[in-house]
Amino acid sequence: xxxxxxxxxxxxxxxxxxxxxxxxxxxxxxxxxxxxxxxxxxxxxxxxxxxxxxxxxxxxxxxxxxxxxxxxxxxxxxxxxxxxxxxxxxxxxxxxxxxxxxxxxxxxxxxxxxxxxxxxxxxxxxxxxxxxxxxxxxxxxxxxxxxxxxxxxxxxxxxxxxxxxxxxxxxxxxxxxxxxxxxxxxxxxxxxxxxxxxxxxxxxxxxxxxxxxxxxxxxxxxxxxxxxxxxxxxxxxxxxxxxxxxxxxxxxxxxxxxxxxxxxxxxxxxxxxxxxxxxxxxxxxxxxxxxxxxxxxxxxxxxxxxxxxxxxxxxxxxxxxxxxxxxxxxxxxxxxxxxxxxxxxxxxxxxxxxxxxxxxxxxxxxxxxxxxxxxxxxxxxxxxxxxxxxxxxxxxxxxxxxxxx
Amino acid sequence: xxxxxxxxxxxxxxxxxxxxxxxxxxxxxxxxxxxxxxxxxxxxxxxxxxxxxxxxxxxxxxxxxxxxxxxxxxxxxxxxxxxxxxxxxxxxxxxxxxxxxxxxxxxxxxxxxxxxxxxxxxxxxxxxxxxxxxxxxxxxxxxxxxxxxxxxxxxxxxxxxxxxxxxxxxxxxxxxxxxxxxxxxxxxxxxxxxxxxxxxxxxxxxxxxxxxxxxxxxxxxxxxxxxxxxx
Numbered sequence: 221x222x223x224x225x226x227x228x229x230x231x232x233x234x235x236x237x238x239x240x241x242x243x244x245x246x247x248x249x250x251x252x253x254x255x256x257x258x259x260x261x262x263x264x265x266x267x268x269x270x271x272x273x274x275x276x277x278x279x280x281x282x283x284x285x286x287x288x289x290x291x292x293x294x295x296x297x298x299x300x301x302x303x304x305x306x307x308x309x310x311x312x313x314x315x316x317x318x319x320x321x322x323x324x325x326x327x328x329x330x331x332x333x334x335x336x337x338x339x340x341x342x343x344x345x346x347x348x349x350x351x352x353x354x355x356x357x358x359x360x361x362x363x364x365x366x367x368x369x370x371x372x373x374x375x376x377x378x379x380x381x382x383x384x385x386x387x388x389x390x391x392x393x394x395x396x397x398x399x400x401x402x403x404x405x406x407x408x409x410x411x412x413x414x415x416x417x418x419x420x421x422x423x424x425x426x427x428x429x430x431x432x433x434x435x436x437x438x439x440x441x442x443x444x445x446x447x448x449x450x451x452x453x454x455x456x457x458x459x460x461x462x463x464x465x466x467x468x469x470x471x472x473x474x475x476x477x478x479x480x481x482x483x484x485x486x487x488x489x490x491x492x493x494x495x496x497x498x499x500x501x502x503x504x505x506x507x508x509x510x511x512x513x514x515x516x517x518x519x520x521x522x523x524x525x526x527x528x529x530x531x532x533x534x535x536x537x538x539x540x541x542x543x544x545x546x547x548x549x550x551x552x553x554x555x556x557x558x559x560x561x562x563x564x565x566x567x568x569x570x571x572x573x574x575x576x577x578x579x580x581x582x583x584x585x586x587x588x589x590x591x592x593x594x595x596x597x598x599x600x601x602x603x604x605x606x607x608x609x610x611x612x613x614x615x616x617x618x619x620x621x622x623x624x625x
Numbered sequence: 626x627x628x629x630x631x632x633x634x635x636x637x638x639x640x641x642x643x644x645x646x647x648x649x650x651x652x653x654x655x656x657x658x659x660x661x662x663x664x665x666x667x668x669x670x671x672x673x674x675x676x677x678x679x680x681x682x683x684x685x686x687x688x689x690x691x692x693x694x695x696x697x698x699x700x701x702x703x704x705x706x707x708x709x710x711x712x713x714x715x716x717x718x719x720x721x722x723x724x725x726x727x728x729x730x731x732x733x734x735x736x737x738x739x740x741x742x743x744x745x746x747x748x749x750x751x752x753x754x755x756x757x758x759x760x761x762x763x764x765x766x767x768x769x770x771x772x773x774x775x776x777x778x779x780x781x782x783x784x785x786x787x788x789x790x791x792x793x794x795x796x797x798x799x800x801x802x803x804x805x806x807x808x809x810x811x812x813x814x815x816x817x818x819x820x821x822x823x824x825x826x827x828x829x830x831x832x833x834x835x836x837x838x839x840x841x842x843x844x845x846x847x848x849x850x851x852x853x854x855x856x
Contacts, residue, residue: 364854366852366853366854367854368854368855368856369853369854369855369856370855370856371856441856443854443856444856450772450855451768451769451772453855453856454855497852497853501774504774505771505772505774508771508774508776508778509771509772511779512767512771512778512779512782513767513768513771516764516768564761564764567764567765567768570768570769570772571768571771573768573771573772574771574772580853580855584853
């Protein structure tokens with residue numbers, strides 16, 4: 221059993237004095253001004269709650285709440301979360317260790333802004349674990365047709381096609397855990413030699429056969445700390461997904477089709493006002509990329525895909541459309557190039573930005589006059605394209621040297 | 626008189642033949658040394674190739690971040706390593722053969738060559754690292770500039786590449802002790818000149834262009850935040 225060696229003695233002493241807790245809620249960032257009075261609502265149900273908050277300095281004096289205890293733990297997690305784009309999904313190791321030490325029946329890690337948390341939201345993340353024996357509760361954030369585009373275009377459909385589970389936000393950062401799952405996540409993965417909690421938690425849970433559900437949250441998906449640097453975020457996200465493909469190859473190669481994860485609550489789609497979106501600069505970036513990055517793309521893409529891109533560069537802005545099959549092939553071929561280390565991986569992943577922007581441009585043009593239903597239908601089509609093209613990825617994954625026109 | 630001429634000719638022929646006779650064992654020794662070193666190089670190359678293949682050296686080199694080595698040279702990293710080792714053995718054999726000559730001059734040349742050897746190795750190392758760094762950084766700049774929609778991305782990348790190559794060349798020449806101070810001064814003038822030219826170009830000629838470009842970037846970023854959310 222992993223011990224809390226890195227924790228100061230006073231934290232260990234406090235954990236000993238707490239003894240046990242039904243629910244552990246861990247924040248990965250926290251300010252003294254953040255309000256936690258809503259926690260009283262959780263304790264009303266007779267639950268013994270511990271709230272763990274990070275910080276490098278002074279311990280915050282909270283107003284006492286019956287049934288709720290507070291624990292200050294070392295601040296390594298938020299620092300990593302804020303500073304390194306590589307860890308934009310946070311590391312939950314400390315919170316999970318605390319929950320395990322206290323033998324909690326359910327644990328919730330909150331990575332979004334603390335002021336967004338409320339009793340209802342936290343309850344929706346822990347109740348499925350306490351009442352219905354789910355192991356991982358993933359939030360379904362509010363969707364919008366021009367929101368969370370990396371998730372809509374890559375993460376969600378790719379997870380569905382490869383791992384066979386339909387999860388709206390597979391890389392959500394506010395999660396609920398069962399004791400079984402947190403015990404597993406604390407362990408060090410013998411292949412990567414890092415704790416499983418610092419890997420992609422959703423695929424960890426899927427591959428371990430854990431019970432997963434989704435719960436609707438009326439809040440937008442959180443942005444990474446430095447969301448202006450699209451290239452870094454995209455490289456971090458794709459790097460995480462593609463590395464996972466290698467690690468879980470045995471699982472996803474056997475997985476067929478897809479099924480929905482049970483969902484609680486009514487998912488909410490934000491209606492966006494009709495706005496005139498100018499995609500000219502997105503297309504310009506793609507065309508500039510085609511002129512300058514052909515050598516790099518040529519190492520990853522097959523000649524047929526490259527030819528399609530060449531045709532696309534000649535399209536006018538109004539007629540600019542990237543087919544789903546082409547986009548899916550691009551994603552799969554970059555995954556293959558990442559696996560084969562065709563070139564420096566960071567360069568490879570960053571060079572995908574103009575291609576992603578071209579997909580965004582095409583998708584935006586298609587979605588301009590489409591309602592919320594139409595937008596869900598459009599994403600379903602894309603997800604099916606990912607599923608239909610999976611045999612292509614599988615074949616090239618297994619026989620990389622086979623001729624690919 | 627004729628007798629004296631004949632005697633002088635005899636003596637000179639004898640001296641030349643004696644010299645050649647003295648050199649002959651050296652030549653034979655050189656040939657033998659070359660032959661032996663070539664055989665040794667072949668044997669070592671054979672063993673080394675098998676050893677590196679058993680270690681999956683090519684895959685490991687790719688994992689260390691040098692996957693372009695094959696596309697740059699057209700040879701696999703194993704081939705390159707084996708060739709370097711084989712040629713080093715042949716060159717060492719050649720130098721051993723050269724020392725078989727008893728002539729003082731050859732011995733001096735050989736000892737000077739040995740003394741120069743570390744400089745040569747250091748220069749080659751600097752060149753290799755410099756070439757790899759130039760490629761890496763020029764590609765980083767190219768990708769970064771394209772992603773920021775900078776129209777002159779290729780020019781920027783070329784500039785970075787040649788800046789690093791020029792710096793590397795100057796360092797290698799310094800290690801080889803070729804050119805002395807001229808290289809340092811030429812490099813300082815060239816490097817300073819490039820920086821000054823760029824500063825003048827941006828400061829005087831392209832000031833408005835740069836400002837407009839930066840403003841356009843900022844406007845686009847703001848528009849994006851309002852309408853499209855990537856995460």
